[in-house]
Amino acid sequence: QKEVEQDPGPLSVPEGAIVSLNCTYSNSAFQYFMWYRQYSRKGPELLMYTYSSGNKEDGRFTAQVDKSSKYISLFIRDSQPSDSATYLCAMSLAPSNTGNQFYFGTGTSLTVIP
Amino acid sequence: KAGVTQTPRYLIKTRGQQVTLSCSPISGHRSVSWYQQTPGQGLQFLFEYFSETQRNKGNFPGRFSGRQFSNSRSEMNVSTLELGDSALYLCASNSQGADNEQFFGPGTRLTVL
Numbered sequence: 327q328k329e330v331e332q333d334p335g336p337l338s339v340p341e342g343a344i345v346s347l348n349c350t351y352s353n354s355a356f357q358y359f360m361w362y363r364q365y366s367r368k369g370p371e372l373l374m375y376t377y378s379s380g381n382k383e384d385g386r387f388t389a390q391v392d393k394s395s396k397y398i399s400l401f402i403r404d405s406q407p408s409d410s411a412t413y414l415c416a417m418s419l420a421p422s423n424t425g426n427q428f429y430f431g432t433g434t435s436l437t438v439i440p
Numbered sequence: 441k442a443g444v445t446q447t448p449r450y451l452i453k454t455r456g457q458q459v460t461l462s463c464s465p466i467s468g469h470r471s472v473s474w475y476q477q478t479p480g481q482g483l484q485f486l487f488e489y490f491s492e493t494q495r496n497k498g499n500f501p502g503r504f505s506g507r508q509f510s511n512s513r514s515e516m517n518v519s520t521l522e523l524g525d526s527a528l529y530l531c532a533s534n535s536q537g538a539d540n541e542q543f544f545g546p547g548t549r550l551t552v553l
Contacts, residue, residue: 358540369444369530369544370483377539414483421536425488425495426471428532428542432482 329353332415332431341440345402349415349431352396356417356429359391361400364412364433373413374400405438412436442467444533444545452551458519461548465512465533472514473542474506477528486529489514490536518550526552 332349339345347361358377362370374389376382376398382389388401398417402409415431445464453459465472474486485498489508506516512533518525528549534542 360541362544367528367549369446369528369546372541372543375539375541416542418540418542421471421534421540426473426490426534426536426540427485427488427496428473430483 329429330415330417330431333434334432336435336437338437338439339405341405341407341438343405343438345400345405345409345436345438347400347402347413347415347434347436349398349417350396351398351417351429353417353419353429354393354396355419357420358418359389359398360416360428361387361389362414362416363409364414366411370414407438407440410437444531444543446529446531446545446548448548449546450549450551452553453521454553455521455523457521458517459521459550460515460517461529461531461550463514463516463531463533463545465514465531466535466543469533469535469543470512471534471536472508472512473532473534474514474516475530475532476500477530477547478526483530486516521552523552526550 361374364370379393386403390399412433414433418428471490473488488496508514528547530547531545
């Protein structure tokens with residue numbers, strides 16, 4: 327079983343739709359949760375960061391973490407064509423002297439149609 | 441604050457050659473990780489360095505190696521290149537502070553012919 331599971335899509339939605347992206351994970355010790363946006367042929371860009379459980383909102387983006395279900399979500403409201411990208415979820419344990427490794431989903435490809 | 445920088449951005453090599461990629465982390469970040477990204481395999485972890493020491497290593501052959509310098513800059517080397525090494529190589533830096541955020545560079549796109 328992979329540490330992090332993410333539906334690869336592709337996902338295609340009309341402009342203005344609400345988009346829901348999700349990841350599940352197996353390691354209950356994960357404490358830090360991130361969403362990255364990656365445009366074609368570019369490096370991933372950190373979009374949202376959450377520590378432990380709860381919600382975090384930034385403009386049109388909302389990140390949710392449900393540690394009891396080992397499930398994280400990213401919601402995009404009023405989606406725009408510029409949101410078309412691949413979205414990667416990532417998570418990590420608490421950093422320690424022995425290492426600080428991040429675990430990534432495979433990414434979900436999103437296309438927002440004008 | 442400047443972001444993570446990687447050089448070169450593009451590289452074309454032939455099978456059997458070796459290549460060295462460079463990464464400068466965000467100022468103050470001491471943890472640097474390297475990843476290989478391909479369409480088929482996604483993002484795969486290569487190794488992590490902290491204060492010039494390799495702390496973690498992914499499941500890659502010994503042809504892949506790296507190092508970190510005292511100024512936190514890092515290099516990775518791939519020897520005896522194979523066609524399958526064609527990929528986007530990403531470097532990421534992390535402050536390992538209270539906010540365990542990891543920031544990526546733009547990547548080096550390596551093509552092996």
